[in-house]
Amino acid sequence: MTTPAELIVESGELRLWSERTGAPTDPAVLLVMGTAAPGVGWPDELVDALVAGGRQVIRYDHRDTGRSSRVDFAARPYALADMAADAAAVLDGHGVAAAHVVGASLGGAVGQWLAVHRPARVRTLTALMTGPMGHSPGPAWARALAGRAPDPGDLPPPSARFLAHLAHRAALPQGTPDERLAAHLETWRVLNGEVLPFDEPAARRFVRASFDPNGDPGAGHHHDLAARRMTEDRLAPLSSIVAPTLVLHGTEDPLRPLPHGRALAGEIPHARFRPIPGMGHSLFSPGLPRQLGEIIREHIA
Template sequence: MVSGEEKYVTSSGPRLWTERFGDRGDPGVLLVMGTSTQGIGWPDELVARLVRAGRQVIRFDHRDTGRSDRVDFSANPYTLADMVADALAVLDGHGIDRAHVVGLSLGGAIGQWLAVHHGARVRTLTTIMTSPMGNNPGPAWARAMAGQPASPDELPPPTPRFLHHLAESARAPRTTPEQRLDAELRTWRVLNGEVLPFDEPAVRRFVERSHQRAHDPAAAANHDLAGRRFTAERLVPLSTITAPTLVIHGTEDPIFATAHAEALAAQVPGARLHVIEGMGHNLFSPGLPERIADLVADHTAAG
């Protein structure tokens, strides 16, 4: 494992766990993880590769995940805007005025929001496995789960295999640690897709470590609730983004078909789209973290 400097920062209440790697004098890269996933979801291999490329790297636990504070969502519901504020607090806590922002899945939406509303803080933007932040996937998901055809004016819903897994997963028992581990392994396997190899030992270590360091593993589900809320700020056109933007996507993503990445790249002026053959919706395939790191290193060098 790579060794980093742990630090807690505060964002309008929640205390956030962060970890910094590399030389403080190097350009900063902020890694923003996706829904319900801890900062350690950014593989050590990816972090180490970026540090060797001369980047200062920061990863962090979102509110309601890992070692960051739990929020009473029923009493104090939050939105994507609050999670964006958390990301800014992480930058402030590490004294970074402008960063290369790299966001995965929901983290990609957070990255887009930062680039739109806080452009002065974003040197470059890299999105991975995500969709335009203004796209509301709810109606397409509902039609797909009801067996109805997709609407021609919407971005595609998840694959039938993934939707079938969701239905099965909702019925799976989770009363013992072994059952919870097994259920999460099945989810990560489906997210990986069926083309690139799936590193089950790495996923097992990640899931076990995530449960060990979480204050309340169930609280992470609040991210899904926050992500469903579409405020006016989320609907601002992506054409206002001025940061050099790289959109990375996989052909086997079971949640966001490649059309989501194509739509995102088309909306951001000058954005480059890099499609990885066989990649699904996670980084748990041997060699994939290093491959992503090299793309980010090249993009941030150019930016």
């Protein structure tokens, strides 16, 4: 892997950790992670595949994760637009006017927001394991948790196995670092799905890197609260997106089943939809990060 260069950038009063890999003169790829996940959630193998294609790759820690600033959400609640402003601030900090934006899960919604509201910053968009930013999954979750049949006019809820895991995890002790590690690992195992093998050592390294012994261990959950805020800017039509768009979605995604990705691709003009056989809602399967990196590299070429 090319030696990365770290940079702290400012987004308003916040300080965000970021890292650039590759030559600063190469076209930029901005990697945007999902809920409660710092930049190391993007595996080195995926970064290497993009750098090998002649791109500089920038990954960063969202607010409330990793080495970036924490926010008092009760006093200063934020929304998807604020997280998108952080992404733009990272580009500014690295002197990048426009980038190929790649977002996973909540990061895919951040990418959509930028492509709609800041189109000049987005050269291409790649959205992984996500759905339309204007869709609220709350009603589908509520029906599933109440034991009611899915609404045929809505996108499907998470799998029964994942919902059962959430109930099981709520009862697990998580008072010590080892207990939290075990609970997080089990969540990633379930999110990986039941088809592709689970790379437990990679997941373990990620979970350990995600823990902040000096900060609020629950700060990343503020992302869930931000994601639930269905502000007017999120309801803007995705048909206005002009950036060439690729939607990648796992066929075994237990959190956002495949129709979520199909729905997103259907709302963006000329978007390409590519199902990834066996992939769940994670990048923790041997060989998967490089496979995705090569697919993304082809899209942004």
